[in-house]
Amino acid sequence: MTNSDPQISERTKSEVKTEAILKGAMKEFLKNGYAATSMDKVAKSAGVSKATVYSHFGDKEKLFNAVMQDLVKDKFQTVMGLEKPQSLEQDPQVVLSAMATKMLADAECDRSRQDFMRIIIGESGRFPELAKAYINHVAKPSIEILTKYFKSHPALELADPEATVRVMMGTMVYFVILQEMLHGKDIVPLESERLIKTLTYLITIELPQL
Amino acid sequence: MTNSDPQISERTKSEVKTEAILKGAMKEFLKNGYAATSMDKVAKSAGVSKATVYSHFGDKEKLFNAVMQDLVKDKFQTVMGLEKPQSLEQDPQVVLSAMATKMLADAECDRSRQDFMRIIIGESGRFPELAKAYINHVAKPSIEILTKYFKSHPALELADPEATVRVMMGTMVYFVILQEMLHGKDIVPLESERLIKTLTYLITIELPQL
DNA sequence: GTCTATACATCGATAGAC
DNA sequence: GTCTATCGATGTATAGAC
Numbered sequence: 001m002t003n004s005d006p007q008i009s010e011r012t013k014s015e016v017k018t019e020a021i022l023k024g025a026m027k028e029f030l031k032n033g034y035a036a037t038s039m040d041k042v043a044k045s046a047g048v049s050k051a052t053v054y055s056h057f058g059d060k061e062k063l064f065n066a067v068m069q070d071l072v073k074d075k076f077q078t079v080m081g082l083e084k085p086q087s088l089e090q091d092p093q094v095v096l097s098a099m100a101t102k103m104l105a106d107a108e109c110d111r112s113r114q115d116f117m118r119i120i121i122g123e124s125g126r127f128p129e130l131a132k133a134y135i136n137h138v139a140k141p142s143i144e145i146l147t148k149y150f151k152s153h154p155a156l157e158l159a160d161p162e163a164t165v166r167v168m169m170g171t172m173v174y175f176v177i178l179q180e181m182l183h184g185k186d187i188v189p190l191e192s193e194r195l196i197k198t199l200t201y202l203i204t205i206e207l208p209q210l
Numbered sequence: 211m212t213n214s215d216p217q218i219s220e221r222t223k224s225e226v227k228t229e230a231i232l233k234g235a236m237k238e239f240l241k242n243g244y245a246a247t248s249m250d251k252v253a254k255s256a257g258v259s260k261a262t263v264y265s266h267f268g269d270k271e272k273l274f275n276a277v278m279q280d281l282v283k284d285k286f287q288t289v290m291g292l293e294k295p296q297s298l299e300q301d302p303q304v305v306l307s308a309m310a311t312k313m314l315a316d317a318e319c320d321r322s323r324q325d326f327m328r329i330i331i332g333e334s335g336r337f338p339e340l341a342k343a344y345i346n347h348v349a350k351p352s353i354e355i356l357t358k359y360f361k362s363h364p365a366l367e368l369a370d371p372e373a374t375v376r377v378m379m380g381t382m383v384y385f386v387i388l389q390e391m392l393h394g395k396d397i398v399p400l401e402s403e404r405l406i407k408t409l410t411y412l413i414t415i416e417l418p419q420l
Numbered sequence: 421g422t423c424t425a426t427a428c429a430t431c432g433a434t435a436g437a438c
Numbered sequence: 439g440t441c442t443a444t445c446g447a448t449g450t451a452t453a454g455a456c
Contacts, residue, residue: 014439033332035245039432049441054433056439115335122243122332124392125325131392139388140398163408166400170384171377178349178376182334182341188350190376198373202412224421248449259423264451266421 018056021046025053025067030115034064034123065130068119072133076116077141078106092156092204095149100172100196107176108192114181142169156204164203171199228266231256235263235277240325244274244333275340278329282343286326287351288316302366302414305359310382310406317386318402324391352379366414374413381409 024046028037039060043050057063107113124131143165150161158164175195178184234256238247249270253260267273317323334341353375360371368374385405388394 017439032336033243033245035243036336038430040430050432051434051442052440060432118332118335121387121391122328125328126242126246128393132394132397135388135392135394135397139392139394143398159411160404160408162400163404164412166385166388166405167377167381167409167412170381172380173387174380174383175376177331177383178345181331182345182349183338184342184345184349187342187345188353190372194370194373195376198370199377201369202374202377202415205412205415227421249451250449260450261424261452262422270450 017046017048017052021048021053021056021063022067022070025063026071029064029067030112030119033119034127039063064127068127068130069133071116072130072137076113077137092153093200096168096200096203097196099146100168100199101192103172104176104192104196107172108180114176117177118181158203168199168203171195227256227258227262231258231263231266231273232277232280235273236281239274239277240322240329243329244336249273274337278337278340279343281326282340282347286323287347302363303410306378306410306413307406309356310378310409311402313382314385314402314406317382318390324386327387328391368413378409378413381405 021042024044025037025042028041028045031037032041039050039053042063043053046053053063057066120131120134143162146165146168147161150156150158150164175190175192178188179190231252234254235247235252238251238255241247242251249260249263252273253263256263263273267276330341330344353372356375356378357371360366360368360374385400385402388398389400
């Protein structure tokens with residue numbers, strides 16, 4: 001067994017702790033935000049001592065940045081399934097509708113994704129670099145891929161593809177913020193299908209099919 | 211002088227303190243968020259003792275709710291100048307463009323408005339009632355007034371006015387979040403005029419003028 | 421009503437045993 | 439490397455003088 005090798009065993013043990021700390025810290029930061037998360041909570045959630053947390057990450061701010069960089073660059077960098085090339089060769093109505101449905105489905109059901117957005121926006125004043133990391137690794141790639149798609153379909157006849165992308169993404173994001181994150185579902189109800197249909201209609205209105 | 215009346219003088223003094231506390235607490239909560247704002251900071255910012263803060267508002271959570279209710283129901287309830295009736299009788303392109311310009315101008319230059327939105331979204335998980343108050347007193351009135359306008363102009367021929375309103379507001383809000391609040395101005399630049407022009411174009415594309 | 425002073429818990433961070 | 443124990447600072451909240 002490789003575990004009999006003391007060096008490998010030690011290294012592995014430390015890496016396991018590091019991952020446990022990241023996981024625990026992620027859970028706590030997403031639940032409580034930065035200021036309301038104590039290092040004791042992190043240590044308890046990770047199943048290690050507080051001193052171990054500090055020996056691995058230095059201080060609270062470094063730990064927070066490590067957690068958020070991880071989330072920004074890995075967990076939530078999916079670009080919402082837009083990376084699939086084959087989907088870009090279908091009818092605009094179908095593609096737009098599929099994109100929008102996918103985005104809304106992801107954002108609606110995934111609670112941790114909502115917590116993630118809450119942190120990004122809520123802490124963007126005190127952690128501007130975190131906000132910029134989100135822009136660079138999440139928002140910008142999404143915008144660029146969608147823009148690329150719009151431009152690759154001249155039949156859409158969009159006067160300003162870049163701006164049109166913002167209209168589409170803004171519509172989606174605002175819907176999730178209002179209905180889900182701000183708990184407006186029962187106060188200002190709106191079926192997502194109506195939004196998707198309207199959006200698709202507005203963008204593809206000039207096409208011959210309509 | 212009315213100040214010679216001890217009763218009125220006392221009452222006034224207390225009210226002055228209450229207002230000073232609210233003002234100081236508002237400043238601190240908007241700057242630091244809920245958890246990172248201490249009652250010492252509030253007391254110092256208001257120019258009173260900590261005990262006075264507690265005697266007026268009970269505890270930190272009650273003070274926070276009082277501050278945010280004030281912001282939601284007074285300071286940021288403006289409905290972005292949509293209440294003026296005369297503006298609703300002009301050409302849709304002009305009105306839409308004016309609305310969008312006003313909304314973006316308000317949101318872009320007003321730093322405290324951005325801080326306010328950061329708190330609403332950032333604390334919406336731990337203060338759901340605050341989020342619902344925002345929906346009821348800020349978002350819902352805006353949506354309803356804009357919907358009313360859309361419906362009062364059948365010439366717009368909108369298949370779904372309610373959904374179209376969400377498209378418009380979402381576009382505006384997302385733009386401010388990305389460019390201003392998340393500091394994306396230099397990373398994913400976009401002139402607001404292009405957004406407004408595109409939005410107006412998409413919504414009024416069917417009109418005879420175009 | 422308002423203050424100073426303080427109680428008591430928890431915070432971030434570290435020392436020292438193992 | 440990881441733990442327990444603890445430091446000093448700071449947090450919320452209150453008691454008691456005026």
